[in-house]
Amino acid sequence: MEATGEQFDSDKPPIIGLKLKLNHEFPLLSKQIIKPKPSQIFELMPLSARYLKYYIGRKMNKKRPIMDFVNLISAQRMYGCPIGGIGGGTIGRGFKGEFCRFQLIPGIYEYITVPECQFIVNIQNEKNETIFQSVLSTYDKPKKSPVAWEWNVNPEDCEYTALYPRAWTTYDFSLYGVKLTCRQISPVIPHNYKDSSLPCAVFIFTAENLSKEHRNVSITFTWTEIRTGSNKKKVSDKLDLERYSEEHTSGVNLEQIIENTPCTFTIAKKKHENETIHDSYCLWNASKTSAYVWDCLKKHGKLSPDPSLTPPSTEIA
Structure with missing residues (x-):
């Protein structure tokens, strides 16, 4: 293997940062589900109407919506x-x-x-x-x-x-x-x-x-x-x-x-x-x-x- 020519120990991982073993398994599973509170439904109606217009327009033009809140993907x-x-x-x-x-x-x-x-x-x-x-x-x-x-x-x-x-x-x-x-x-x-x-x-x-x-x-x-x-x-x-x-x-x-x-x-x-x-x-x-x-x-x-x-x-x- 070749030397990189660097004068500091950059091969060594830093002390701080995200550190995980490669067999790590996170204990919790998260799902991307948006459920507005009943008190928020009325306030979200104008925004929802604008979004549906945008979403249907993209679909009719056979384009993928940038913000797809209909088909959510869980992280x-x-x-x-x-x-x-x-x-x-x-x-x-x-x-x-x-x-x-x-x-x-x-x-x-x-x-x-x-x-x-x-x-x-x-x-x-x-x-x-x-x-x-x-x-x-x-x-x-x-x-x-x-x-x-x-x-x-x-x-x-x-x-x-x-x-x-x-x-x-x-x-x-x-x-x-x-x-x-x-x-x-x-x-x-x-x-x-x-x-x-x-x-x-x-x-x-x-x-x-x-x-x-x-x-x-x-x-x-x-x-x-x-x-x-x-x-x-x-x-x-x-x-x-x-x-x-x-x-x-x-x-x-x-x-x-x-x-x-x-x-x-x-x-x-x-x-x-x-x-x-x-x-x-x-x-x-x-x-x-x-x-x-x-x-x-x-x-x-x-x-x-x-x-x-x-x-x-x-x-x-």
């Missing part, structure tokens, strides 16, 4: 520090490691957990043999998740800390000779509202070798399109993939349409010297070739292009 006690949130939207993460709430259109929230959007860790010994591989989430494995992928992290050995705009997750893999720390940082920049409002983040992983032997640790980040609307169907015909390479970074852009609005997701990484835009990523299809991603990492500890796929595909890793 779940699963969320952690969001990505973004200053003004240009958010991508929500659960404290157990899943990507689970998307607000990419102002006022419109998608409460969905996308199992294909994950971090995957691979640990190899000095013989380049994989001794541990897992999705870095302790959220219950969704039924529609890639079949070959494994959720092997012990939640009792992991801790989450959130102090917006940062979050830390520590993974104790001492059984395999490694302690792993993930730092999530959203760009809240003083006097720069434009960039600070973007729903983006930097993830920095630091691995500490606890054994007396050499360890190779690799992190893979996978992403797919976000299925929106009531049917949550795939929108493959609206997707476009584009590789890019700049002076210090390289990555892949995934373009899709969300609520008739163009949206671009980007995975970027630090570019090493003489690295090309074809290195360190591959295209895959979650319904057909997700096993290739898993098996490729388990065998080699890194990705290589899937020979069975040609662009465009619907997922990037």
